[in-house]
Amino acid sequence: MIKVGVFGAGGRMGAEVCRAVMADEEVELVGAVDPTFSGQDLDSIAGISGSGLVVAGEPEALTKSGAEVAVDFTVAEAALANIEWCLSNAVHAVVGTTGITSAQLDALRAKQSKESKSNLLIAPNFAIGAVLMMEFARQAARFLPDAEIIELHHPGKKDAPSGTAIKTVEGISEVRKSKGISDESSEVLPGARGAEKDGVHIHSVRLPGLVAHQEVIFGGTGQTLSIRHDSTDRTSFMPGVLLAIKKIGSLDGVTIGLEHVLDLGL
Amino acid sequence: MIKVGVFGAGGRMGAEVCRAVMADEEVELVGAVDPTFSGQDLDSIAGISGSGLVVAGEPEALTKSGAEVAVDFTVAEAALANIEWCLSNAVHAVVGTTGITSAQLDALRAKQSKESKSNLLIAPNFAIGAVLMMEFARQAARFLPDAEIIELHHPGKKDAPSGTAIKTVEGISEVRKSKGISDESSEVLPGARGAEKDGVHIHSVRLPGLVAHQEVIFGGTGQTLSIRHDSTDRTSFMPGVLLAIKKIGSLDGVTIGLEHVLDLGL
Amino acid sequence: MIKVGVFGAGGRMGAEVCRAVMADEEVELVGAVDPTFSGQDLDSIAGISGSGLVVAGEPEALTKSGAEVAVDFTVAEAALANIEWCLSNAVHAVVGTTGITSAQLDALRAKQSKESKSNLLIAPNFAIGAVLMMEFARQAARFLPDAEIIELHHPGKKDAPSGTAIKTVEGISEVRKSKGISDESSEVLPGARGAEKDGVHIHSVRLPGLVAHQEVIFGGTGQTLSIRHDSTDRTSFMPGVLLAIKKIGSLDGVTIGLEHVLDLGL
C-alpha cells in the first residue's frame, strides 16, 4: 500500500481526497495537514478517522507519518511551500492547485532536477473525462478543422473562458493543418460570435444550476461531431487523483497534465 | 379547397411551398409567379405540374387563377409590391420574407385597414417547433429568470445573433420580473460571455454541417431547463405555411407571428 | 411569517427542507420531527439551529410548535400517518413522498372533505423546471404528435422508466389528437425501441455520474423540438417546496401536482 499524506485536508477538496484515499485498497492515508488543524481528531473535522493517522498544521508532520506521496489541493502560495518541502524530503507530490506561474514552475523544475529524489505531477484538471475530451478534440481537429467550444459553468466562476477551454484550443491549434472555413456572419450585437483564440471561437455560459461542463463541436460537410464533458461533483476528480498517486513513482521528474499518466495510446 | 398562388415560385423556398400546397388535400395550387418565368411549364422549372395552373412572371396573373390566398417567400422589395397587389385585389397574403421595416409595416397596416377586404400575416419563422420554443421560453422566464441562448447556424448566415434569438429575448424580457442573478466572471478573452440584450447572453456558433438550431437554457437552484429547436431542412416551414393558408381567412387585418395562428392556449 | 414544521427532518431531503425554510424570510421553521430524534439539539443532527424550535420524534410535538404548514418527505407508510395527523389538526400538508396508492389517496380525499379545515398538496416532483417540462410537453404534443422520451438517472434508481417519464406520457396522451406516424423499424436486438406507453417510446439510461435528467423529443417534418430538464442536486426541489408552503392556504382541499400552484397561465 502506498502511504499518502494530504495537504489542505480541512478544505472541501482536501477532505474529499482524504475520503477517496481511505476508500481505495491500494493506498493508505497516513497524514492530514491543514493550517486550521492543531491536534484535533480529523473525525470531528471532516468525518474521517484512521488509527495511527497523523493530523497536523505543518508539512513537517508528514515526516513521521512515513508518507511516500503527498497530494495538494490548496492555494498557489501554500502549494509552492508544500511542493518544495516534498522535493526536499523525497516525497512525491500530486498537485491540483491552480495559479502557479511559469516562472515558479521553472524554479520547481530546477530544484527537482538538481536535488530531488521525488517526482512532481501538476494537472489543471484531474477528471479523466475532461482529459479524454481534450485529447479527442486534438485528434478530431486533424480531420475536421472547423471547431467551436461552448463551456458552461456556475455563476461563481471567476474567469471566462475557462482554463480547460483555453487548453483545449491549444491542443487543437497544435495539430490542425488549416483554420477551417470562414463564416460570413457580422455581429449585429457585439460579442455574439464569442471569444476567439487561434481561430477557434469560445462561448462561456454562466447560469445557476450548472456545475462544470464543456462541449467541443466540430463541423464538416453535412455532419457535426460533438465531444462533451459534464462534471456534476468534485468527486469526479478522485479517480484521476488516485491514478496519479499510484503512477507518480514511475514518472520522471516534473510532469504537467494527467494525460501523461493515463496510457492513452494516442 | 382553398385556392393558393405562390410568389417566387422559381426560388428554393417558393418551389418547396408549391410542392407542399400540391400535397395537401385541403388546398389547391392555382398560380405560380416568378420574374424568371415566362410561360414555361412549371414542371421543367421545379418538378411541379398541375393542369389549369397559371404560371407567370407578374402578380397580375393571379387574378385569372382565382387565388384566394397568396404566399410570398421572396425579398423585401418584391414582397412589398406583392403584398400591396394582394391587399388591392382582395387576396389574403401569407408572408415569410424578412427585412420589411417598421415604417413599411405601418404603411401596410394603414392600407389594409383603409381599403382592403383581405388579411395579411407576416411571420419571421414558420417552423412550428421554433414558435413553440419561443413561447415556452416566455413561460419559463416567469419562473426561472436566469437564461442564456445558444444559436447555431451554417457559416453562410449573415447576421449574428439570429433574428429568432433576438425575438426570443424580447419575449423573455416582456414577462420576467427580475433579471436573475449576476455572474462573477470577467472576460479573459473579449467576447467570451457573448452578446447581451436585456440581460440575456446570446452565443452564436457558425460551423459547416449545421443548418439552423437554437437552445434556450434556463438555470435555477440545482437544475437547468433547456428548450431546443433543430431545423434540418426547409421543409420544416411547410406545416406552418399550410396552417397559415388555412387560417388567414379568419384572422383580422394584419397579424405578425405564427403564434397567433396556432391555438397555443397560452 | 408562515410557521412550518418538517417531518423526516433527520433524513437528507428533510434536512434540506429545514435549511431552505430557515433561509427564506417569508416562512419560519418552528418544528422538526423525526423518529430518530429524542430531544437532541437539531444543530448536532443536521447543522440546523433555531431558538424556540421544537425538535421531537412524534408528530404531536408540532401542536405546541404552532405550525400552520407541515412538509413531508419520508416514506409512504409514515407519510400517511403524518398526513392524517395534519388533516385532523388543521395543519396544511405539503407532501413529496412517493408510493401513496390511489386507494389511499381516495381515503385522504374523503377525510379531508368530511372533517378537515386544512389542505393537502401532493406532488411527485417539486423541481419547477421538471413541472414546466411536463407542461410544455403537453402543449407541444397538440402540434407535434410524434414524441419519444429519454430519461437518464444514477444506477441506484429502482424503477425504469421513472415516474416523471410516465406522468409526461400521460400528459401527452391526454391532448394529442393522433398517435403520429409509425416507424418502419424492427428490433434486431430486443428492447432497442424502448418501452412503449400510449404509443410514446421511453428509454431509460442508468449510468454513474448522472443524477436525474429527462429529455422529451418531438419530431416534425424537417425539425425536432427537445425539452430537457437536468437536476444536479436535491436543492432543485426547494423553490417548489417553498412556493407550495406559501400557496397551500389558498388552495382548495386536496391538490395533486405542483403545476396547480404555479400560475402557468397554460
Next chain:
Amino acid sequence: MIKVGVFGAGGRMGAEVCRAVMADEEVELVGAVDPTFSGQDLDSIAGISGSGLVVAGEPEALTKSGAEVAVDFTVAEAALANIEWCLSNAVHAVVGTTGITSAQLDALRAKQSKESKSNLLIAPNFAIGAVLMMEFARQAARFLPDAEIIELHHPGKKDAPSGTAIKTVEGISEVRKSKGISDESSEVLPGARGAEKDGVHIHSVRLPGLVAHQEVIFGGTGQTLSIRHDSTDRTSFMPGVLLAIKKIGSLDGVTIGLEHVLDLGL
C-alpha cells in the same frame, strides 16, 4: 489525377458520389454505370456532365473509361458482381454498400489474394465524424467502462439498433477490462432499459425530423463524457469516399472500415 468510375450512378448516393468526384481536383470522373442507363447523357439524369465521360448500364463499360478506382453504393447483390469485376480487371474498389455477408466477404478475400492486382475497401460508414466517434468510444471505454448508446434516426430506417451502434459496442467490448457497475433498476414497462449487447445498453429513437445521429455516453464518478455524431445530409459521406479513393492504391488487399484509411494515430 486518379480516374474514377461510379457504379449505381443513377441512385441518390451514386449521383452524389459523381458530383463529389467532379468537384475534387485530385480525382477525375471517367465512367458512370447504372442499370437504368443506356447511352443517355448523364446530364439529363443527375445534372452531371463531363466531356469524354463513359455512361453505361454495364460494368464492362468501365474498361474503356480507363478507371483506376470504382466506387459502389448499390445493393448487396449488384455490389458483389461489381466487386468481382473490379478484382478481375485490376480496378480498386471502394464500397459503401451494406448487407454483404461474412461468407461472401471470405470469398472476396480469397479471390483478391489469389488473382487480383487491385485492392478492396468496404466500410459501413464513410462519415469521418462517425468513424472518429467509434474510435474515441473505444479509447474512452478503457478508462470509463460504464457506457450506453442512444442512436436516433428517421422513421424509415429498417433496423434497430443501427449497424453503427452495434459496431460501436464491438469496439467498446474489445478494450474494456470490466463491464462497469450494475444498475439496480427493474423495468416497470418492458424494454425501458433498451437492448443489451455485451453489457452495453442501446436505445433507438425513431422520429420524423431526425436524419442519422448517435450519442455514446460514458459515466464515471461525478462525471459523464458524451461523444455525439450528427449527420444531416448524405454529403457527409463524401469526404470519406474521396479520401478512400486517394488512399486505396497504397492499402494492401482487402480492408474493412474507413478507420484504416484515416491516419488516426490511435
